[in-house]
Amino acid sequence: MSLTEKRQSQTGIQRSFEPPAPLRGTKPTPTLNLISLCAVIRTVWRLDRVTRLWRNGGMRHLFALCFALCALPLAAQQMVEVDVELVLAVDVSRSMTPDELDIQRRGYAAALSSDVVYGAIRGGMIGNIAVTYVEWAGESSQTVVVPWTLIDSREAVEEFARRLTAWSSPGMRRTSISGALLYSADMFEANRFTGLRRVIDISGDGPNNQGPPVTQARDRVLSKGITINGLPLMTQDEMSSTWGIPDLDVYYTNCVVGGPGAFVVPVFSWDQFAAAVRRKLVLEIAGQAQRPEATIRKAQAYDCLIGEKVWQRNRRYFDLP
Numbered sequence: 181m182s183l184t185e186k187r188q189s190q191t192g193i194q195r196s197f198e199p200p201a202p203l204r205g206t207k208p209t210p211t212l213n214l215i216s217l218c219a220v221i222r223t224v225w226r227l228d229r230v231t232r233l234w235r236n237g238g239m240r241h242l243f244a245l246c247f248a249l250c251a252l253p254l255a256a257q258q259m260v261e262v263d264v265e266l267v268l269a270v271d272v273s274r275s276m277t278p279d280e281l282d283i284q285r286r287g288y289a290a291a292l293s294s295d296v297v298y299g300a301i302r303g304g305m306i307g308n309i310a311v312t313y314v315e316w317a318g319e320s321s322q323t324v325v326v327p328w329t330l331i332d333s334r335e336a337v338e339e340f341a342r343r344l345t346a347w348s349s350p351g352m353r354r355t356s357i358s359g360a361l362l363y364s365a366d367m368f369e370a371n372r373f374t375g376l377r378r379v380i381d382i383s384g385d386g387p388n389n390q391g392p393p394v395t396q397a398r399d400r401v402l403s404k405g406i407t408i409n410g411l412p413l414m415t416q417d418e419m420s421s422t423w424g425i426p427d428l429d430v431y432y433t434n435c436v437v438g439g440p441g442a443f444v445v446p447v448f449s450w451d452q453f454a455a456a457v458r459r460k461l462v463l464e465i466a467g468q469a470q471r472p473e474a475t476i477r478k479a480q481a482y483d484c485l486i487g488e489k490v491w492q493r494n495r496r497y498f499d500l501p
Contacts, residue, residue, distance in 0.1 A: 258372070260330060263304035264465055265375035266311045267364040271384035271413070273317040273355045280415075282348075283450050284383070285325075288313065289341035291458040292331070300465040301331055308332035309465055310373040313344055316360035317352030319391035328371040355487065357388040357436060358397035361408065365401045378404075379439075379464050383411035387431050387487025394435050395484050407439030411460060412446050413453075425486055435484035441467070 270284055291297055292311075301309050313326040325347045329340050364380045380401065388394040401408060410432035425431060429446040437444055445460045447453050483489075 259374045260372060261306055262308050262310045262373050262375045263306045264309045265368055265373050265378045266309055267367055267380045268313045269360045269364050269380055269382040270315050272315040272352055274353055275385055283453055285344050287454040287457050289344045290454050291461050293337050293341050294458055297458060297461045298337060300462045318354035319356040319359035321352040322363045354390040355386045356391035357384060358394045359391040361397045361401050365404055365406055377467060378406045380406060380408045385413040387425055389487040389491035398436060398438055402438045407442055408437045409442055409464060410437045410444040414446050414448050415450055434482040
């Protein structure tokens with residue numbers, strides 16, 4: 181067989197193992213660039229200066245780098261395909277009581293474990309999802325409670341719920357929806373999953389009051405092909421009357437959510453929380469384009485810096501930076 185035929189044969193074998201063209205929002209494998217790099221290094225090997233490079237150790241280092249990089253496409257092919265990559269980003273700012281924080285964790289655990297949500301997971305094109313649970317507050321205050329987990333069985337759901345309900349932590353200061361969105365978007369780049377869709381499910385009881393303007397963060401996230409859905413917590417207490425806004429659902433609609441099929445499900449009392457989360461997860465996992473029955477109104481002009489203004493108005497009452 182001629183050298184050309186061998187190369188064609190090798191190319192054919194390689195292509196038979198190449199993954200399909202990535203969908204929007206997935207992570208492409210860097211196969212071509214790495215193979216080109218290896219070809220260049222093989223050419224360098226034939227140069228007259230090879231002996232001197234080898235003696236100096238430079239060529240050995242170069243080849244070690246080549247072999248390490250050429251192994252990356254094989255590792256990249258181990259990416260797990262899922263219907264949805266889902267970040268559950270949950271507000272734990274100090275405006276929420278310990279009981280409310282516990283209600284949130286148990287509500288998400290119960291929703292994921294429910295028959296209707298599990299049915300939506302198994303009824304997808306692939307039949308699984310990847311999910312992670314993150315708690316957030318201020319601009320740099322994010323905690324991964326449950327890391328990226330493949331949900332493809334009852335056992336996986338139960339283990340996720342067990343880890344979630346076993347967690348307990350106090351609330352953290354400030355409310356940075358923008359920080360939570362940017363942090364969540366970065367999490368997609370570091371996982372081992374390739375989803376048909378990527379979704380951030382963000383919940384909170386107040387507007388953004390720290391970090392970049394929320395609309396700037398939202399637009400950066402949307403530019404990556406990520407959908408943002410919202411769960412505004414509109415329960416009433418002393419803290420919400422001081423730091424919250426009465427139309428948080430409208431704020432989320434105009435300033436936070438976005439992307440194909442994006443929607444908002446407001447929660448008006450804590451006894452509605454579990455049902456709202458369950459309903460929201462079904463819509464996100466099933467990828468249904470229709471929105472829930474509208475309980476919000478889209479404003480033509482809305483002040484998306486209202487949270488920052490509320491903070492400036494109230495901070496004089498507190499000895500806070």
